[in-house]
Amino acid sequence: MRKQLLSGLAALGMLAFTTSAVSAEGTHTVKKGESLWEIGKEHSVPVLQLMEVNGLKSHEIHPGQAISLPEAEVSDAEKDLLAKLVEAEAKGESYAGKVAVATVVLNRVDSNEFPDSIKDVIYEVANGHYAFSPVQNGEIDNTPSDESRKAVDEALAFRGQGQGSLFFYNPDTSSSSWITSTDTTLTIGNHVFAK
Template identity: 80%
Template sequence: MKKHIISGLAAISMLAFTSSAAAAEGVHTVKNGESLCDIGKANSVSVLDLMKENGLKSHEIHPGQTISLPERDVSEEDKALLAKLVQAEAKGEPYAGKVAVATVVLNRVDSDEFPDSVKEVVYEVSNGHYAFSPVQNGEINNSPSDESKKAVEEALAFRGQGQGSLFFYNPDTSSSSWITSTDTVLTIGNHVFAK
């Protein structure tokens, strides 16, 4: 009998724990020294979405404040794929260039001119050509560095705040006359970012 009571209490406490964990999902309590950017990176959501979700007019937050987390629209699988693309496209480039490459993909996802998911953007084929050469040459299958993964998290946190670049190219290796006719937004390392 005592064994059944203990088992019953254990089951009830597991249910209570599961319910409170489910209730806490989607909520973050601000820690001392934490910024919206930190929260965005840790949860793969944009700062703008955090502000909108919580009715914030500025980036100011306080320790102990409860922040509702918006739903993620980039899956863990898509984040991993994006990190692989960043590694393949921006290996040897400065960290800011890696973030900018990830940002181009996210800008395409957000644009009406391109597919609606990271996977569809990365694997897009137009006029018989892949949008990104690492898909064609197989480099997309290599493991990403920690820096490439970190660049993806930063791009997700700053999503929607960049200069809207939809393309990037290396002017020393590009043979496309069309890409050089796009409007240059910025240059980082060996890449020109354009829209």
């Protein structure tokens, strides 16, 4: 029943990773002024995973330090699909709103309540209804902006942190009484994020 009401919604279930696999890329040498956040975005890996693989207790890193890179769990095709969804769902929203929409999808992937891949979350159909309206109306096939692509990279680096939002909706256009009864985690622009 809930799935019927979720057309146009996404999920954000933030969970920490426990894998310690190192990527084929191997290591990254820290440059002056660089942060774990920047390294995570550049390599599409969560900062928490970078910390775990490298046994770091804080975000402190130093120039010249070799950082082991965990395997990226998201393919380029999945990143592209997620950027297309972000563009369709959050066009006209702020950059932070775009990152939050991408984070919702990643949280759904990490949640036991939803499918286990970005593609399956985006194309999920329950009771004859798509979870995201851009899949139904074809906007998912549009080319994403550079900003939407950057928002996906940032959401991937942010993965495992945050308020655990599983849904988002526009209160001005939503007709679902169920979604408005969920616990609001934050509001960004025209979207309310909830769990």
